[in-house]
Amino acid sequence: MEKSIITVVGKDQVGIIAKVCTYLADSNVNILDISQTILDGYFNMMMIVDTHGANREFSVLVEELSQLGDSIGTKIKLQHEQIFDMMHRI
Amino acid sequence: MINLFEVSETNKMIEQENLDVRTITIGISLFDCIDANVDTLCDNIYKKIMTVAKDHVPTAERIEKKYGIPIVNKRISVTPIGTIGASACHSIEDFVKIAKTLDKCAHELGVNFIGGYSAIVSKGMSKSERLLIESIPSAMKETELVCSSVNVGSTKTGINMDAVKLLGEIVLKTADITKENDSIGCAKLVIFCNAPDDNPFMAGAFHGITETDAIINVGVSGPGVMNKAIAQAKGKSFGELCETIKKTAFKITRVGQLVAREASEALGIPFGIIDLSLAPTPAMGDSISDCLEGMGLERTGAPGTTAALAILNDQVKKGGVMASSYVGGLSGAFIPVSEDQGMIDAVNAGSLTLEKLEAMTCVCSVGLDMIAIPGNTKATTISGIIADEMAIGMINQKTTAVRLIPVIGKDVGDTVEFGGLLGYAPIMPVNNFSCDDFVNRGGRIPAPIHSFKN
Numbered sequence: 001m002e003k004s005i006i007t008v009v010g011k012d013q014v015g016i017i018a019k020v021c022t023y024l025a026d027s028n029v030n031i032l033d034i035s036q037t038i039l040d041g042y043f044n045m046m047m048i049v050d051t052h053g054a055n056r057e058f059s060v061l062v063e064e065l066s067q068l069g070d071s072i073g074t075k076i077k078l079q080h081e082q083i084f085d086m087m088h089r090i
Numbered sequence: 091m092i093n094l095f096e097v098s099e100t101n102k103m104i105e106q107e108n109l110d111v112r113t114i115t116i117g118i119s120l121f122d123c124i125d126a127n128v129d130t131l132c133d134n135i136y137k138k139i140m141t142v143a144k145d146h147v148p149t150a151e152r153i154e155k156k157y158g159i160p161i162v163n164k165r166i167s168v169t170p171i172g173t174i175g176a177s178a179c180h181s182i183e184d185f186v187k188i189a190k191t192l193d194k195c196a197h198e199l200g201v202n203f204i205g206g207y208s209a210i211v212s213k214g215m216s217k218s219e220r221l222l223i224e225s226i227p228s229a230m231k232e233t234e235l236v237c238s239s240v241n242v243g244s245t246k247t248g249i250n251m252d253a254v255k256l257l258g259e260i261v262l263k264t265a266d267i268t269k270e271n272d273s274i275g276c277a278k279l280v281i282f283c284n285a286p287d288d289n290p291f292m293a294g295a296f297h298g299i300t301e302t303d304a305i306i307n308v309g310v311s312g313p314g315v316m317n318k319a320i321a322q323a324k325g326k327s328f329g330e331l332c333e334t335i336k337k338t339a340f341k342i343t344r345v346g347q348l349v350a351r352e353a354s355e356a357l358g359i360p361f362g363i364i365d366l367s368l369a370p371t372p373a374m375g376d377s378i379s380d381c382l383e384g385m386g387l388e389r390t391g392a393p394g395t396t397a398a399l400a401i402l403n404d405q406v407k408k409g410g411v412m413a414s415s416y417v418g419g420l421s422g423a424f425i426p427v428s429e430d431q432g433m434i435d436a437v438n439a440g441s442l443t444l445e446k447l448e449a450m451t452c453v454c455s456v457g458l459d460m461i462a463i464p465g466n467t468k469a470t471t472i473s474g475i476i477a478d479e480m481a482i483g484m485i486n487q488k489t490t491a492v493r494l495i496p497v498i499g500k501d502v503g504d505t506v507e508f509g510g511l512l513g514y515a516p517i518m519p520v521n522n523f524s525c526d527d528f529v530n531r532g533g534r535i536p537a538p539i540h541s542f543k544n
Binding site for chain 1: 091347348
Protein backbone atom coordinates (compact mmCIF):
# COMPACT_ATOMS: atom_id res chain seq x y z
CA MET A 1 0.00 0.00 0.00
CA GLU A 2 1.29 3.45 -0.96
CA LYS A 3 -1.06 6.00 0.62
CA SER A 4 -1.35 9.42 -0.96
CA ILE A 5 -3.64 12.37 -0.48
CA ILE A 6 -5.57 14.14 -3.22
CA THR A 7 -7.00 17.55 -2.43
CA VAL A 8 -9.46 19.35 -4.67
CA VAL A 9 -10.25 22.98 -3.94
CA GLY A 10 -12.38 25.25 -6.12
CA LYS A 11 -15.81 26.57 -6.97
CA ASP A 12 -18.51 23.93 -6.52
CA GLN A 13 -19.95 22.53 -9.75
CA VAL A 14 -21.52 19.42 -11.21
CA GLY A 15 -19.27 16.42 -11.81
CA ILE A 16 -16.04 17.25 -9.95
CA ILE A 17 -15.91 13.95 -8.08
CA ALA A 18 -16.99 12.03 -11.18
CA LYS A 19 -14.16 13.45 -13.27
CA VAL A 20 -11.50 12.84 -10.64
CA CYS A 21 -12.77 9.31 -9.99
CA THR A 22 -12.86 8.45 -13.67
CA TYR A 23 -9.26 9.57 -14.04
CA LEU A 24 -8.22 7.53 -10.99
CA ALA A 25 -9.99 4.44 -12.31
CA ASP A 26 -8.21 4.84 -15.66
CA SER A 27 -4.91 5.12 -13.80
CA ASN A 28 -5.63 2.08 -11.62
CA VAL A 29 -5.50 4.12 -8.42
CA ASN A 30 -7.69 2.77 -5.62
CA ILE A 31 -9.74 5.20 -3.52
CA LEU A 32 -9.65 4.37 0.22
CA ASP A 33 -11.57 7.30 1.69
CA ILE A 34 -13.31 10.47 0.58
CA SER A 35 -14.31 13.44 2.72
CA GLN A 36 -15.63 16.74 1.50
CA THR A 37 -17.05 19.98 2.74
CA ILE A 38 -18.16 23.32 1.34
CA LEU A 39 -16.23 26.22 2.93
CA ASP A 40 -17.28 29.79 2.01
CA GLY A 41 -18.86 28.50 -1.19
CA TYR A 42 -15.68 26.65 -2.07
CA PHE A 43 -15.60 22.95 -2.64
CA ASN A 44 -12.97 21.21 -0.47
CA MET A 45 -12.41 17.52 -1.04
CA MET A 46 -9.80 15.18 0.32
CA MET A 47 -9.27 11.67 -0.95
CA ILE A 48 -7.00 9.06 0.51
CA VAL A 49 -5.83 6.84 -2.32
CA ASP A 50 -3.50 3.91 -2.85
CA THR A 51 -1.08 4.62 -5.71
CA HIS A 52 0.76 1.33 -5.31
CA GLY A 53 -0.73 -0.34 -8.40
CA ALA A 54 -0.91 2.82 -10.54
CA ASN A 55 -0.19 2.32 -14.22
CA ARG A 56 1.84 5.52 -14.47
CA GLU A 57 4.65 7.28 -12.62
CA PHE A 58 3.76 9.28 -9.50
CA SER A 59 5.07 12.48 -11.10
CA VAL A 60 2.85 11.87 -14.14
CA LEU A 61 -0.19 11.43 -11.89
CA VAL A 62 0.68 14.73 -10.19
CA GLU A 63 0.94 16.53 -13.55
CA GLU A 64 -2.19 15.02 -15.09
CA LEU A 65 -4.33 15.65 -12.00
CA SER A 66 -3.16 19.24 -11.92
CA GLN A 67 -4.08 19.61 -15.61
CA LEU A 68 -7.46 17.99 -14.99
CA GLY A 69 -7.98 20.56 -12.21
CA ASP A 70 -7.12 23.42 -14.57
CA SER A 71 -9.62 22.13 -17.15
CA ILE A 72 -12.52 22.24 -14.65
CA GLY A 73 -11.43 25.39 -12.84
CA THR A 74 -10.31 23.72 -9.60
CA LYS A 75 -6.95 23.11 -7.95
CA ILE A 76 -6.08 19.44 -7.67
CA LYS A 77 -3.00 18.27 -5.77
CA LEU A 78 -1.63 14.80 -5.23
CA GLN A 79 0.88 14.40 -2.42
CA HIS A 80 2.38 11.42 -0.67
CA GLU A 81 0.72 10.95 2.73
CA GLN A 82 4.02 11.05 4.62
CA ILE A 83 4.38 14.84 4.50
CA PHE A 84 1.16 15.21 6.51
CA ASP A 85 2.02 12.38 8.87
CA MET A 86 5.44 13.85 9.60
CA MET A 87 4.06 17.30 10.24
CA HIS A 88 1.01 16.44 12.34
CA ARG A 89 1.97 13.24 14.18
CA ILE A 90 4.80 12.71 16.64
CA MET B 91 -5.81 9.02 10.11
CA ILE B 92 -4.92 12.41 8.67
CA ASN B 93 -7.92 14.72 8.44
CA LEU B 94 -9.00 17.43 6.04
CA PHE B 95 -8.08 20.19 8.49
CA GLU B 96 -4.48 18.98 8.84
CA VAL B 97 -4.07 18.55 5.11
CA SER B 98 -5.34 22.03 4.40
CA GLU B 99 -3.11 23.53 7.13
CA THR B 100 -0.03 22.01 5.50
CA ASN B 101 -1.07 23.10 2.02
CA LYS B 102 -1.88 26.61 3.21
CA MET B 103 1.64 26.86 4.60
CA ILE B 104 3.06 25.82 1.23
CA GLU B 105 0.77 27.83 -1.03
CA GLN B 106 0.16 31.01 0.95
CA GLU B 107 2.95 31.28 3.50
CA ASN B 108 5.96 30.32 1.36
CA LEU B 109 6.85 27.13 3.23
CA ASP B 110 9.64 25.43 1.36
CA VAL B 111 12.75 23.40 1.81
CA ARG B 112 15.40 26.01 1.22
CA THR B 113 18.19 23.72 0.17
CA ILE B 114 19.44 20.19 -0.22
CA THR B 115 23.21 20.47 -0.09
CA ILE B 116 25.50 17.55 -0.86
CA GLY B 117 28.81 17.84 0.93
CA ILE B 118 31.62 16.18 -1.01
CA SER B 119 35.11 15.45 0.29
CA LEU B 120 37.86 16.26 -2.21
CA PHE B 121 40.74 14.75 -0.23
CA ASP B 122 41.06 11.82 -2.62
CA CYS B 123 41.44 14.28 -5.54
CA ILE B 124 44.67 15.85 -4.26
CA ASP B 125 47.56 15.86 -6.71
CA ALA B 126 50.74 17.92 -7.11
CA ASN B 127 49.74 18.88 -10.66
CA VAL B 128 47.00 21.48 -10.86
CA ASP B 129 45.50 20.13 -14.10
CA THR B 130 45.31 16.59 -12.73
CA LEU B 131 43.80 18.00 -9.53
CA CYS B 132 41.11 19.88 -11.48
CA ASP B 133 40.42 16.77 -13.53
CA ASN B 134 40.03 14.67 -10.37
CA ILE B 135 37.75 17.26 -8.78
CA TYR B 136 35.57 17.43 -11.89
CA LYS B 137 35.21 13.64 -12.06
CA LYS B 138 34.45 13.25 -8.36
CA ILE B 139 31.78 15.96 -8.19
CA MET B 140 30.14 14.90 -11.45
CA THR B 141 29.96 11.29 -10.21
CA VAL B 142 28.75 11.87 -6.64
CA ALA B 143 26.20 14.58 -7.48
CA LYS B 144 25.01 13.40 -10.90
CA ASP B 145 21.48 12.59 -9.68
CA HIS B 146 21.21 15.51 -7.28
CA VAL B 147 18.89 17.79 -9.25
CA PRO B 148 16.57 15.10 -10.71
CA THR B 149 16.21 13.49 -7.28
CA ALA B 150 15.29 16.78 -5.65
CA GLU B 151 12.75 17.44 -8.39
CA ARG B 152 11.20 14.02 -7.90
CA ILE B 153 10.86 14.62 -4.14
CA GLU B 154 9.30 18.03 -4.85
CA LYS B 155 6.62 16.31 -6.91
CA LYS B 156 6.06 13.48 -4.47
CA TYR B 157 5.29 15.71 -1.50
CA GLY B 158 4.13 18.84 -3.29
CA ILE B 159 6.70 20.97 -1.48
CA PRO B 160 9.11 23.31 -3.31
CA ILE B 161 12.80 22.56 -2.87
CA VAL B 162 14.20 25.93 -3.79
CA ASN B 163 17.92 25.24 -4.05
CA LYS B 164 20.08 22.29 -4.89
CA ARG B 165 23.65 22.93 -3.83
CA ILE B 166 27.04 21.35 -3.37
CA SER B 167 29.73 22.04 -0.80
CA VAL B 168 33.29 20.77 -0.99
CA THR B 169 36.33 20.45 1.26
CA PRO B 170 38.01 23.87 1.71
CA ILE B 171 40.01 24.45 -1.46
CA GLY B 172 42.76 26.22 0.53
CA THR B 173 43.66 22.76 1.84
CA ILE B 174 42.94 20.73 -1.30
CA GLY B 175 45.06 23.01 -3.50
CA ALA B 176 48.01 23.21 -1.07
CA SER B 177 50.32 20.99 -3.06
CA ALA B 178 49.26 21.94 -6.59
CA CYS B 179 48.69 25.69 -6.45
CA HIS B 180 51.66 28.02 -6.63
CA SER B 181 49.93 31.11 -7.93
CA ILE B 182 46.63 32.95 -7.87
CA GLU B 183 45.94 31.64 -11.39
CA ASP B 184 46.28 28.03 -10.18
CA PHE B 185 43.59 28.59 -7.56
CA VAL B 186 41.33 30.37 -10.04
CA LYS B 187 41.64 27.29 -12.27
CA ILE B 188 40.09 25.21 -9.48
CA ALA B 189 37.33 27.83 -9.02
CA LYS B 190 36.53 27.57 -12.72
CA THR B 191 36.38 23.77 -12.46
CA LEU B 192 33.90 24.05 -9.59
CA ASP B 193 31.85 26.54 -11.60
CA LYS B 194 31.80 24.20 -14.58
CA CYS B 195 30.54 21.31 -12.41
CA ALA B 196 27.80 23.50 -10.94
CA HIS B 197 26.63 24.63 -14.39
CA GLU B 198 26.65 21.14 -15.85
CA LEU B 199 24.80 19.62 -12.90
CA GLY B 200 22.26 22.46 -12.80
CA VAL B 201 22.84 23.25 -9.12
CA ASN B 202 22.33 26.78 -7.80
CA PHE B 203 25.61 27.27 -5.97
CA ILE B 204 28.79 25.41 -5.09
CA GLY B 205 30.52 26.38 -1.84
CA GLY B 206 33.91 25.57 -0.40
CA TYR B 207 36.25 28.01 -2.11
CA SER B 208 37.37 28.45 1.45
CA ALA B 209 40.22 28.63 3.90
CA ILE B 210 40.17 27.82 7.61
CA VAL B 211 42.74 30.20 9.08
CA SER B 212 41.45 30.79 12.59
CA LYS B 213 44.95 30.55 14.08
CA GLY B 214 47.33 30.94 11.17
CA MET B 215 47.50 31.10 7.39
CA SER B 216 49.61 28.59 5.47
CA LYS B 217 51.21 29.80 2.24
CA SER B 218 48.53 28.17 0.14
CA GLU B 219 45.70 29.49 2.28
CA ARG B 220 47.04 33.03 1.93
CA LEU B 221 47.23 32.49 -1.84
CA LEU B 222 43.63 31.26 -1.91
CA ILE B 223 42.46 34.33 0.00
CA GLU B 224 44.40 36.57 -2.41
CA SER B 225 42.77 34.76 -5.34
CA ILE B 226 39.20 35.38 -4.10
CA PRO B 227 38.61 38.62 -6.08
CA SER B 228 39.63 37.00 -9.40
CA ALA B 229 37.77 33.79 -8.59
CA MET B 230 34.57 35.70 -7.80
CA LYS B 231 34.89 37.65 -11.05
CA GLU B 232 35.70 34.64 -13.24
CA THR B 233 32.96 32.38 -11.88
CA GLU B 234 29.23 32.68 -11.40
CA LEU B 235 28.14 29.96 -8.99
CA VAL B 236 31.17 29.52 -6.74
CA CYS B 237 30.89 30.75 -3.15
CA SER B 238 33.80 31.58 -0.93
CA SER B 239 34.26 31.70 2.83
CA VAL B 240 37.12 32.24 5.23
CA ASN B 241 37.10 31.27 8.90
CA VAL B 242 39.31 33.77 10.70
CA GLY B 243 38.60 32.98 14.33
CA SER B 244 37.15 30.59 16.88
CA THR B 245 36.52 30.41 20.61
CA LYS B 246 39.28 27.81 20.87
CA THR B 247 41.94 29.65 18.87
CA GLY B 248 41.20 33.35 19.18
CA ILE B 249 41.13 35.64 16.15
CA ASN B 250 43.72 35.73 13.38
CA MET B 251 44.02 39.50 12.98
CA ASP B 252 46.48 39.18 10.07
CA ALA B 253 43.70 37.43 8.16
CA VAL B 254 41.14 40.00 9.31
CA LYS B 255 43.35 42.82 8.00
CA LEU B 256 43.94 41.02 4.70
CA LEU B 257 40.23 40.31 4.26
CA GLY B 258 39.30 43.97 4.66
CA GLU B 259 41.41 44.57 1.56
CA ILE B 260 40.11 41.46 -0.22
CA VAL B 261 36.47 42.48 0.31
CA LEU B 262 37.22 45.88 -1.24
CA LYS B 263 39.14 44.32 -4.15
CA THR B 264 36.30 41.88 -4.78
CA ALA B 265 33.87 44.79 -4.80
CA ASP B 266 36.08 46.73 -7.21
CA ILE B 267 36.69 43.88 -9.64
CA THR B 268 32.92 43.20 -9.88
CA LYS B 269 31.86 46.87 -9.83
CA GLU B 270 30.09 46.62 -13.20
CA ASN B 271 27.59 44.32 -11.46
CA ASP B 272 27.10 46.39 -8.31
CA SER B 273 29.99 44.61 -6.57
CA ILE B 274 28.05 41.34 -6.51
CA GLY B 275 31.26 39.35 -5.94
CA CYS B 276 31.04 40.31 -2.27
CA ALA B 277 27.63 38.65 -1.97
CA LYS B 278 29.44 35.34 -2.52
CA LEU B 279 32.08 35.90 0.17
CA VAL B 280 31.55 35.30 3.90
CA ILE B 281 34.02 35.78 6.73
CA PHE B 282 33.35 33.54 9.74
CA CYS B 283 34.15 32.96 13.36
CA ASN B 284 33.37 29.42 14.63
CA ALA B 285 32.22 28.28 11.15
CA PRO B 286 30.34 24.96 11.32
CA ASP B 287 31.55 22.02 9.19
CA ASP B 288 28.07 21.06 8.02
CA ASN B 289 26.32 24.30 7.07
CA PRO B 290 24.10 23.79 3.99
CA PHE B 291 23.44 27.51 3.44
CA MET B 292 25.35 29.74 1.04
CA ALA B 293 27.56 31.61 0.73
CA GLY B 294 29.22 30.01 3.73
CA ALA B 295 28.80 26.29 3.04
CA PHE B 296 31.86 24.07 2.93
CA HIS B 297 32.38 20.37 3.58
CA GLY B 298 34.45 20.36 6.76
CA ILE B 299 37.46 18.13 7.25
CA THR B 300 35.61 16.33 10.07
CA GLU B 301 33.05 15.05 7.58
CA THR B 302 32.74 11.75 5.74
CA ASP B 303 33.19 11.23 1.98
CA ALA B 304 29.77 12.57 1.03
CA ILE B 305 26.83 13.75 3.09
CA ILE B 306 23.38 15.30 2.67
CA ASN B 307 22.54 18.39 4.69
CA VAL B 308 19.15 20.05 4.43
CA GLY B 309 18.19 23.61 5.24
CA VAL B 310 14.54 24.28 6.03
CA SER B 311 12.87 27.64 5.95
CA GLY B 312 9.53 29.21 6.72
CA PRO B 313 9.58 32.77 8.11
CA GLY B 314 6.21 33.26 6.37
CA VAL B 315 4.67 30.37 8.31
CA MET B 316 6.24 31.63 11.54
CA ASN B 317 4.91 35.08 10.82
CA LYS B 318 1.31 33.83 10.53
CA ALA B 319 1.65 31.82 13.73
CA ILE B 320 3.04 34.79 15.66
CA ALA B 321 0.15 36.93 14.40
CA GLN B 322 -2.24 34.44 15.97
CA ALA B 323 -0.51 34.91 19.35
CA LYS B 324 -1.07 38.67 19.27
CA GLY B 325 -1.61 40.12 22.76
CA LYS B 326 -0.81 36.81 24.47
CA SER B 327 1.86 36.39 27.18
CA PHE B 328 5.48 35.47 26.40
CA GLY B 329 4.84 31.92 27.53
CA GLU B 330 2.11 31.46 24.95
CA LEU B 331 4.13 33.24 22.26
CA CYS B 332 7.05 30.87 22.83
CA GLU B 333 4.79 27.80 22.68
CA THR B 334 3.41 28.99 19.34
CA ILE B 335 6.88 29.48 17.85
CA LYS B 336 8.06 26.09 19.12
CA LYS B 337 5.11 24.19 17.67
CA THR B 338 5.49 25.89 14.30
CA ALA B 339 9.25 25.25 14.22
CA PHE B 340 8.54 21.59 14.91
CA LYS B 341 6.20 21.31 11.95
CA ILE B 342 8.55 23.10 9.57
CA THR B 343 11.50 20.97 10.62
CA ARG B 344 9.60 17.71 10.21
CA VAL B 345 9.20 18.48 6.52
CA GLY B 346 12.96 19.02 6.27
CA GLN B 347 13.59 15.72 8.05
CA LEU B 348 11.30 13.88 5.63
CA VAL B 349 12.97 15.41 2.58
CA ALA B 350 16.45 14.75 3.95
CA ARG B 351 15.69 11.09 4.65
CA GLU B 352 14.15 10.61 1.23
CA ALA B 353 17.06 12.32 -0.58
CA SER B 354 19.56 10.32 1.41
CA GLU B 355 17.91 7.01 0.49
CA ALA B 356 17.46 7.93 -3.18
CA LEU B 357 21.04 9.13 -3.65
CA GLY B 358 22.67 6.50 -1.45
CA ILE B 359 24.46 9.23 0.49
CA PRO B 360 24.21 9.35 4.29
CA PHE B 361 22.06 12.00 5.98
CA GLY B 362 24.09 14.58 7.87
CA ILE B 363 22.02 17.25 9.54
CA ILE B 364 18.99 19.48 9.31
CA ASP B 365 19.79 23.15 9.61
CA LEU B 366 16.88 24.76 11.45
CA SER B 367 17.54 28.24 10.17
CA LEU B 368 14.66 30.53 9.36
CA ALA B 369 15.88 32.01 6.08
CA PRO B 370 13.93 34.96 4.69
CA THR B 371 13.41 35.81 1.03
CA PRO B 372 12.43 39.10 -0.59
CA ALA B 373 8.90 37.67 -1.10
CA MET B 374 6.20 39.59 0.72
CA GLY B 375 5.62 38.15 4.21
CA ASP B 376 8.60 35.78 4.07
CA SER B 377 10.46 37.99 6.49
CA ILE B 378 12.22 37.68 9.86
CA SER B 379 11.64 41.39 10.38
CA ASP B 380 7.88 40.83 10.07
CA CYS B 381 8.13 38.11 12.75
CA LEU B 382 9.85 40.55 15.11
CA GLU B 383 7.34 43.29 14.38
CA GLY B 384 4.54 40.75 14.87
CA MET B 385 5.74 40.30 18.44
CA GLY B 386 4.89 43.93 19.13
CA LEU B 387 7.57 46.22 17.68
CA GLU B 388 6.55 49.21 15.60
CA ARG B 389 9.64 48.67 13.45
CA THR B 390 12.57 46.28 13.56
CA GLY B 391 15.40 48.19 15.19
CA ALA B 392 13.21 49.67 17.92
CA PRO B 393 14.17 48.96 21.54
CA GLY B 394 13.11 45.36 22.26
CA THR B 395 14.35 44.09 18.88
CA THR B 396 17.29 42.14 20.29
CA ALA B 397 15.08 40.50 22.92
CA ALA B 398 12.45 39.60 20.31
CA LEU B 399 15.12 38.04 18.10
CA ALA B 400 16.55 36.12 21.06
CA ILE B 401 13.10 34.62 21.71
CA LEU B 402 12.63 33.70 18.07
CA ASN B 403 16.08 32.13 17.74
CA ASP B 404 15.81 30.09 20.93
CA GLN B 405 12.27 28.83 20.41
CA VAL B 406 13.01 27.81 16.83
CA LYS B 407 15.80 25.59 18.16
CA LYS B 408 13.65 24.17 20.95
CA GLY B 409 10.88 23.18 18.55
CA GLY B 410 13.20 22.04 15.78
CA VAL B 411 15.54 19.87 17.82
CA MET B 412 12.77 17.43 18.68
CA ALA B 413 11.67 17.19 15.06
CA SER B 414 14.93 15.88 13.69
CA SER B 415 17.36 13.15 14.65
CA TYR B 416 20.39 15.32 13.84
CA VAL B 417 20.47 19.08 13.96
CA GLY B 418 23.48 21.15 12.97
CA GLY B 419 24.74 23.89 10.71
CA LEU B 420 23.79 27.38 11.74
CA SER B 421 20.27 26.69 13.08
CA GLY B 422 18.53 29.86 14.21
CA ALA B 423 17.22 32.96 12.51
CA PHE B 424 19.09 34.69 9.69
CA ILE B 425 18.96 38.46 9.54
CA PRO B 426 20.20 39.40 6.07
CA VAL B 427 19.17 42.91 5.07
CA SER B 428 18.89 42.71 1.28
CA GLU B 429 17.05 39.37 1.32
CA ASP B 430 14.31 40.51 3.69
CA GLN B 431 11.75 43.12 2.64
CA GLY B 432 10.92 43.98 6.26
CA MET B 433 14.58 44.67 7.05
CA ILE B 434 14.88 46.88 3.98
CA ASP B 435 11.79 48.84 5.04
CA ALA B 436 13.20 49.24 8.56
CA VAL B 437 16.47 50.60 7.18
CA ASN B 438 14.62 53.00 4.88
CA ALA B 439 12.44 54.18 7.76
CA GLY B 440 15.57 55.03 9.74
CA SER B 441 14.82 52.47 12.44
CA LEU B 442 17.51 49.90 11.74
CA THR B 443 21.21 50.82 11.79
CA LEU B 444 24.43 48.87 11.35
CA GLU B 445 25.09 49.19 15.07
CA LYS B 446 21.69 47.73 16.00
CA LEU B 447 22.26 44.91 13.53
CA GLU B 448 25.57 44.20 15.25
CA ALA B 449 23.76 43.93 18.60
CA MET B 450 21.22 41.59 17.02
CA THR B 451 23.99 39.29 15.81
CA CYS B 452 24.75 38.43 19.45
CA VAL B 453 21.50 36.46 19.57
CA CYS B 454 20.78 35.48 15.94
CA SER B 455 22.13 32.44 14.13
CA VAL B 456 24.91 34.14 12.19
CA GLY B 457 25.88 37.75 11.71
CA LEU B 458 26.07 40.91 9.63
CA ASP B 459 24.63 39.58 6.41
CA MET B 460 24.07 41.09 2.98
CA ILE B 461 24.60 44.66 4.10
CA ALA B 462 25.46 47.21 1.43
CA ILE B 463 27.84 49.97 2.53
CA PRO B 464 29.39 52.91 0.65
CA GLY B 465 32.02 51.91 -1.93
CA ASN B 466 34.51 54.44 -0.55
CA THR B 467 34.67 52.73 2.88
CA LYS B 468 38.32 52.17 3.92
CA ALA B 469 39.71 48.61 4.01
CA THR B 470 40.73 49.05 7.64
CA THR B 471 37.19 50.10 8.55
CA ILE B 472 35.86 46.90 6.96
CA SER B 473 38.50 44.94 8.90
CA GLY B 474 37.37 46.71 12.07
CA ILE B 475 33.74 45.68 11.46
CA ILE B 476 34.90 42.12 10.80
CA ALA B 477 36.99 42.12 14.01
CA ASP B 478 34.01 43.32 16.08
CA GLU B 479 31.79 40.61 14.68
CA MET B 480 34.42 37.91 15.16
CA ALA B 481 34.88 39.04 18.78
CA ILE B 482 31.16 38.57 19.41
CA GLY B 483 31.41 35.03 18.08
CA MET B 484 34.60 34.18 19.93
CA ILE B 485 33.40 35.40 23.32
CA ASN B 486 29.85 34.04 23.01
CA GLN B 487 30.93 30.66 21.60
CA LYS B 488 28.63 31.06 18.62
CA THR B 489 29.02 31.29 14.87
CA THR B 490 29.23 34.83 13.59
CA ALA B 491 29.85 36.01 10.07
CA VAL B 492 30.26 39.11 7.95
CA ARG B 493 28.98 39.51 4.40
CA LEU B 494 29.37 43.19 3.59
CA ILE B 495 29.07 44.65 0.11
CA PRO B 496 30.92 47.92 -0.37
CA VAL B 497 29.19 49.03 -3.55
CA ILE B 498 31.73 50.86 -5.69
CA GLY B 499 30.42 54.18 -7.00
CA LYS B 500 27.44 54.27 -4.63
CA ASP B 501 26.87 56.08 -1.37
CA VAL B 502 24.29 56.44 1.40
CA GLY B 503 20.93 57.24 -0.19
CA ASP B 504 21.53 54.97 -3.18
CA THR B 505 20.02 51.52 -3.64
CA VAL B 506 21.67 48.43 -5.06
CA GLU B 507 19.88 45.61 -6.88
CA PHE B 508 21.32 42.06 -6.70
CA GLY B 509 18.35 40.20 -8.11
CA GLY B 510 16.71 36.87 -7.27
CA LEU B 511 17.00 35.54 -3.72
CA LEU B 512 19.75 38.07 -2.99
CA GLY B 513 17.25 40.92 -3.26
CA TYR B 514 18.07 44.64 -3.12
CA ALA B 515 19.37 46.96 -0.44
CA PRO B 516 19.72 50.59 0.54
CA ILE B 517 23.36 51.61 1.16
CA MET B 518 23.81 51.92 4.94
CA PRO B 519 26.06 54.49 6.61
CA VAL B 520 29.22 53.27 8.34
CA ASN B 521 31.01 54.85 11.32
CA ASN B 522 34.08 56.31 9.62
CA PHE B 523 36.21 57.18 12.64
CA SER B 524 39.54 55.47 12.06
CA CYS B 525 40.63 52.11 13.49
CA ASP B 526 43.82 52.00 11.36
CA ASP B 527 46.28 51.69 14.25
CA PHE B 528 44.24 48.91 15.83
CA VAL B 529 43.88 46.83 12.67
CA ASN B 530 47.50 47.37 11.59
CA ARG B 531 49.00 45.88 14.76
CA GLY B 532 49.24 42.41 13.23
CA GLY B 533 49.29 39.04 14.96
CA ARG B 534 46.35 37.38 16.64
CA ILE B 535 43.97 37.93 19.51
CA PRO B 536 44.47 35.15 22.10
CA ALA B 537 41.71 32.68 22.85
CA PRO B 538 39.36 33.83 25.61
CA ILE B 539 39.65 32.51 29.17
CA HIS B 540 36.47 30.44 29.00
CA SER B 541 37.83 28.37 26.13
CA PHE B 542 40.18 26.59 28.55
CA LYS B 543 37.83 23.90 29.67
CA ASN B 544 40.13 20.89 29.92
